[in-house]
Amino acid sequence: MGSQIHTYTFNASLEVLEEIRNLISQKGNEHGYSKKEIYNLTLAVDEIATNIINHGYIEKGIKKGTFNMLIELHEKQLIVRLVDGAVPYNPIDQNLPSEELLNTPLEDRPIGGLGIMIAKQSVDEFKYEFIEGKNNNIFVVNKK
Amino acid sequence: MQIEVKVENDILVIVIEGSIDSKTASEVQQKILESIQDNINVIMDLSKVDFVSSAGLRVLLMVYRAIKSKDGKVVLAGVSEEITDVMSITGFINFFEISETIDSAHKLF
Numbered sequence: 001m002g003s004q005i006h007t008y009t010f011n012a013s014l015e016v017l018e019e020i021r022n023l024i025s026q027k028g029n030e031h032g033y034s035k036k037e038i039y040n041l042t043l044a045v046d047e048i049a050t051n052i053i054n055h056g057y058i059e060k061g062i063k064k065g066t067f068n069m070l071i072e073l074h075e076k077q078l079i080v081r082l083v084d085g086a087v088p089y090n091p092i093d094q095n096l097p098s099e100e101l102l103n104t105p106l107e108d109r110p111i112g113g114l115g116i117m118i119a120k121q122s123v124d125e126f127k128y129e130f131i132e133g134k135n136n137n138i139f140v141v142n143k144k
Numbered sequence: 145m146q147i148e149v150k151v152e153n154d155i156l157v158i159v160i161e162g163s164i165d166s167k168t169a170s171e172v173q174q175k176i177l178e179s180i181q182d183n184i185n186v187i188m189d190l191s192k193v194d195f196v197s198s199a200g201l202r203v204l205l206m207v208y209r210a211i212k213s214k215d216g217k218v219v220l221a222g223v224s225e226e227i228t229d230v231m232s233i234t235g236f237i238n239f240f241e242i243s244e245t246i247d248s249a250h251k252l253f
Binding site for chain 2: 014015017018021036039040042043046047050054097102103104105106107109114115117118121122
């Protein structure tokens with residue numbers, strides 16, 4: 001089997017999150033990935049897509065922004081790539097919540113900051129590349 | 145996304161159905177907090193929730209705070225393995241009482 005690449009374009013709106021998750025689930029199912037692998041991949045992509053939409057577009061006042069999602073099906077890997085032309089932002093560089101924070105009682109916790117950590121922990125590999133002026137957030141799931 | 149609220153044995157039972165992502169979270173949160181009002185004992189039935197992102201965890205956090213501030217108690221029922229995983233990664237799991245079913249959740253009050 002050769003590799004397949006499916007490309008989709010979305011408006012930078014939170015409305016699209018469900019469709020993103022559905023597309024990933026469908027392709028993952030078709031190619032024999034487990035329910036848990038697929039769920040975790042949709043979770044990781046959802047978290048980062050949310051950040052792109054909110055911080056890259058909505059908070060910047062960009063109303064008609066779009067971004068792309070590529071689903072790449074290789075022999076031993078499923079790769080999702082989010083490609084956006086918003087302000088350069090490398091999530092890998094961000095400080096993750098400390099162990100101390102994660103043990104802080106919920107009454108005293110700051111709100112937010114968990115998305116990137118969840119994304120990193122939910123896939124086999126989470127990478128960022130800046131290519132031809134665009135942010136590429138890359139999520140890799142290895143076939144077990 | 146749908147929310148149903150009922151009172152069983154003086155405990156407010158909130159049944160949530162669908163996905164709690166960053167699009168739906170604010171509506172879910174608003175509806176739940178409105179329904180809590182004077183109730184201090186709450187069961188949240190998550191058995192029909194198929195997806196929870198960090199935005200959904202924030203909703204759980206706000207409900208927890210609202211109830212805790214009144215010395216009440218919140219129990220989560222029917223939490224899927226996937227949702228349990230994300231609650232573990234983020235440390236949320238340590239602060240909630242979790243029950244397999246609504247029936248067993250009632251016994252925790």
